[in-house]
Amino acid sequence: MDQPIGVIDSGVGGLTVASELMRQLPKEQLIYLGDTLRCPYGPRPKEEVIQYTWEMVEFLLEKNIKMLVVACNTATAFTLEQLRQKLDIPVVGVIQPGARAAIKMSQNMRIGVIGTEGTINSKAYPKALQIINSKIRVNDWACPRFVPMVEDGILSGSQALKVVYESLKPLKDKNHIDTLILGCTHYPLIRDIIQEVMGEHVHIISSGEETAREVSTIMGYHKKLYNGERVPQHKFYTTGRLDVFEKIAKIWLDQSINFVEKANISKD
Incomplete structure (x- = not known):
């Protein structure tokens, strides 16, 4: 067609x-x-x-x-x-495909989700994940500074690293997630920095x-x-x-x- x-x-x-x-x-x-x-x-x-x-x-x-x-x-x-x-x-x-990919990847059924305030407040990802498997523990976290940074074309360098580190430190420190869903399609543009901050043991899921x-x-x-x-x-x-x-x-x-x-x- x-x-x-x-x-x-x-x-x-x-x-x-x-x-x-x-x-x-x-x-x-x-x-x-x-x-x-x-x-x-x-x-x-x-x-x-x-x-x-x-x-x-x-x-x-x-x-x-x-x-x-x-x-x-x-x-x-x-x-x-x-x-x-x-x-x-x-x-x-993009939510359900991302949730399914995360479930396939996670070994300990502890999955993190980062996104905008709207996405996180909607609880759309926890709902999508727990409909498939009610035993999954979901830790979701809003990162409001990421989208404006990406829209300004700041995709790498010390400024981007500082913003990502400061935004993700509470999520990283408090939880034992092995899989992280990038719950915003802007976030894959700074995926390498997110991976660096979270550590190589965390699987990063982009829904694309x-x-x-x-x-x-x-x-x-x-x-x-x-x-x-x-x-x-x-x-x-x-x-x-x-x-x-x-x-x-x-x-x-x-x-x-x-x-x-x-x-x-x-x-x-």
Whole structure:
């Protein structure tokens, strides 16, 4: 089916999911929208996150997408069921794939989750994990400084290390987790620093790979996969600064992006 897959995120973090989609589904065209102007979503009230998410969805629906990937954990926590009920295309979030991957990896069933305030307060990950296995002990921890740092393009160096160390020290000191879920799609952009702070004995889980695998499975089931031969032309939209978005996209996707435009989606 020659229609694009839509990917939405509160900013640049969803590029971690887009990268996996491009790797696992090399024939599929992506249309990505990052709401960098209003990022982060984590500290925002639930109703505001729902409003902003729907504004992004409506923008992508005009592009005739065949499937929607909600690459923002906060938006997934607050809107996924609503989107699935109201849209007539498949919708995939990032929380359940990440939870399943963590359970596969953990040996002691002590799993940590880090995310924005919104994601952590929603308890979406503990619910997803304990539905599968009620014996799992979950330690979740909000890291509100991470998303603004990543959105500013600070992905390495002493400043990034200081922020990560200060944010994760309480989680590291108090618990014996062997697996840590990066419950925000921005966080894989600073994965190496998180690993350094937590230690090599802790398995780091990013939901991008599992999410892409789920997208592939669902599209195959619904007969929505593109069956021809092509090199797809992906399109990227941002509500914020183009230069910052392009800089981070080039680093994370490891390639130049040929189409990036400003999107005006706010109805305020």
